[in-house]
Amino acid sequence: MELYSERGFAQTTVAEIAARAGLTERTFFRHFADKREVLFAGARSLQELLVSSVASAPDSVAPIDAIAGALAAAGAVLQERGEYAKQRQAIIAANTELQERELIKLASLASALAEALRERGVKEPAASLTAEAGIAVFKIAFERWAAETDKQDLPRLIRDSLEELRAVTAGH
């Protein structure tokens, strides 16, 4: 993150990252499949948190609310890592390749959440649509949170975004 921030992602070579860590280039690739992955390795624990949060919601909770609750919980964790999360976001926002990687991680997260819903007995396509709607809500709330100079409450932004989604889909 230091190197990516200082000179940009594209202008940083794997050899430089490895050198700063006191390792060789080959060792870097043993731990990370590619140059981008090093920024996303930590995301796995967040996905596990989200899935177990959905799984442990009471049966009485509607699917969309189980998703929203999980996302709000994850939002609280991200908020604690405030500066780290924002610096990481700035690096990603500055490079298209990194945005591609982020999007596929979010798509994989949506799949995992849909699976968690199916285990609660939600049928398709409801499970997938609910999960995708949740990810859309999260994306927009997170964008707003990262862009704001004055830090608003992320879990709150997530809940507000869901209400807004309800309003716009209600439509006619």
Added chain:
Amino acid sequence: MELYSERGFAQTTVAEIAARAGLTERTFFRHFADKREVLFAGARSLQELLVSSVASAPDSVAPIDAIAGALAAAGAVLQERGEYAKQRQAIIAANTELQERELIKLASLASALAEALRERGVKEPAASLTAEAGIAVFKIAFERWAAETDKQDLPRLIRDSLEELRAVTAGH
């Protein structure tokens, strides 16, 4: 598409593509920024169709319905190119890098649709949420359409998916 279908995306070199087209490697990169882009260059016209469709919807039409109408129209176009669209989808489904590129194209499409809504006077975050919801609906409808052996009607699937999204977000 011939080469990517025959031996797979990763196993195809740019030199081979260029040779089959009777050109050199250098010329390929003049036209396409990278090896993936050649599969997505045609998508630009579809984005223009969608944006102009949203822009030309009557003022009385609700934002979400303007988006849904545009997506259904695009779905009709894709359905006409039936075999081509399915072959392309199979190539993309078989390779993660291509999925990444597809996701960022869809994200860029969502941005363009949100902009079209803002020009209709829709405020943020409603515009972005409506656009993202539309893309989610489209993604799931298209997946189902491409997976089905018996070809269902894609515009119909899109409208049904939107109804399903309405039902699941209504929630509590």
Added chain:
DNA sequence: GTCTATAGTCCGATAGAC
């Protein structure tokens, strides 16, 4: 750790279309 293929960039030259 060594070796290597290939993607992708940068320099430039050439030639036809309008």
Added chain:
DNA sequence: GTCTATCGGACTATAGAC
């Protein structure tokens, strides 16, 4: 005379095979 297309060679970094 400018625009746009092709092509060539040298080069670096990523990433995979072993």
